[in-house]
Amino acid sequence: MTERNAAERGNEWPAGMKRTKQREAVLAVLERAEGPLRAAEIRARTGEDGAPVRLSTVYRILEIIVKKGMAVKLSILGGETAVYELNRFRHRHYAVCVRCRKIVSMDNCPMERFIPKLEDGDFRVTGHNLEIYGYCKDCDAAP
Amino acid sequence: MTERNAAERGNEWPAGMKRTKQREAVLAVLERAEGPLRAAEIRARTGEDGAPVRLSTVYRILEIIVKKGMAVKLSILGGETAVYELNRFRHRHYAVCVRCRKIVSMDNCPMERFIPKLEDGDFRVTGHNLEIYGYCKDCDAAP
DNA sequence: ATTACTGCAAAGCATTTGCAGACTG
DNA sequence: CAGTCTGCAAATGCTTTGCAGTAAT
Numbered sequence: 001m002t003e004r005n006a007a008e009r010g011n012e013w014p015a016g017m018k019r020t021k022q023r024e025a026v027l028a029v030l031e032r033a034e035g036p037l038r039a040a041e042i043r044a045r046t047g048e049d050g051a052p053v054r055l056s057t058v059y060r061i062l063e064i065i066v067k068k069g070m071a072v073k074l075s076i077l078g079g080e081t082a083v084y085e086l087n088r089f090r091h092r093h094y095a096v097c098v099r100c101r102k103i104v105s106m107d108n109c110p111m112e113r114f115i116p117k118l119e120d121g122d123f124r125v126t127g128h129n130l131e132i133y134g135y136c137k138d139c140d141a142a143p
Numbered sequence: 144m145t146e147r148n149a150a151e152r153g154n155e156w157p158a159g160m161k162r163t164k165q166r167e168a169v170l171a172v173l174e175r176a177e178g179p180l181r182a183a184e185i186r187a188r189t190g191e192d193g194a195p196v197r198l199s200t201v202y203r204i205l206e207i208i209v210k211k212g213m214a215v216k217l218s219i220l221g222g223e224t225a226v227y228e229l230n231r232f233r234h235r236h237y238a239v240c241v242r243c244r245k246i247v248s249m250d251n252c253p254m255e256r257f258i259p260k261l262e263d264g265d266f267r268v269t270g271h272n273l274e275i276y277g278y279c280k281d282c283d284a285a286p
Numbered sequence: 287a288t289t290a291c292t293g294c295a296a297a298g299c300a301t302t303t304g305c306a307g308a309c310t311g
Numbered sequence: 312c313a314g315t316c317t318g319c320a321a322a323t324g325c326t327t328t329g330c331a332g333t334a335a336t
Contacts, residue, residue: 055300183325196292
């Protein structure tokens with residue numbers, strides 16, 4: 001498992017963005033994350049070693065890094081709570097288990113061939129979001 | 144324009160659901176709607192002729208009719224506020240203008256051919272949601 | 287007459303914001 | 312040192328809920 005940590009990231013810290021331990025902590029959590037996280041989850045994980053980053057600060061940091069394009073904000077399944085993940089500059093979509101709420105990332109995107117057909121119409125497409133929902137393997141097997 | 148009104152709908156009122164003027168008002172608004180509406184918009188429109196249905200009541204009615212499958216709840220573009228529309232039993236997706244927030248419904252769905260490929264995997268698909276975003280004709284032309 | 291539905295007001299969440307002190311560059 | 316960032320606490324906006332009165336079957 002090749003896990004990048006805050007020290008390694010040091011070289012690629014964005015210009016003009018002050019380096020604080022809160023920001024390092026939030027980015028480290030996002031880098032380790034196995035999937036998109038809610039703000040509250042991010043705060044909790046920053047607290048695993050040391051004092052947690054305050055929720056308001058988490059939101060402020062997320063706002064900044066989303067604006068810088070380092071992360072993306074997603075709202076999944078009924079828009080309950082926003083989730084965030086690092087922008088890995090790969091086009092991604094998500095499958096959400098309606099039972100356990102687990103979020104599975106997918107690499108494949110069926111939209112590429114479809115979008116051009118929309119472009120000629122009344123709408124200039126700049127992006128899209130696709131959510132698949134259903135049951136993950138575990139929940140489908142569960143009673 | 145064949146607009147169905149409350150009187151016409153009379154014959155198809157769901158069994159076991161009490162018919163109150165608030166429910167008729169909310170359903171009438173949804174039937175006339177040109178697109179998905181927020182709860183607050185629904186309340187406002189019920190007030191156009193007579194006393195508006197209270198917001199808490201609107202939410203309760205929406206919850207019921209969504210549960211009955213008569214309407215669908217959507218959260219679009221960042222999950223800010225949920226919007227609702229009657230379930231017309233047609234598979235639909237939405238294009239959202241990132242400037243004016245106008246929502247355009249689309250009839251075409253590119254997913255049908257793609258879903259089966261997912262089914263063999265770790266996920267049993269029961270539904271999906273696709274949002275397209277970009278600029279509508281008006282906003283694209285605007286300065 | 288029963289039972290469900292509405293209005294009202296207050297509570298709940300996720301998210302945002304004002305301010306004063308703390309830290310970075 | 313100047314300007315930014317954080318913590319705290321309070322505010323906000325959407326949505327939900329408890330309760331008592333009102334209306335539908």
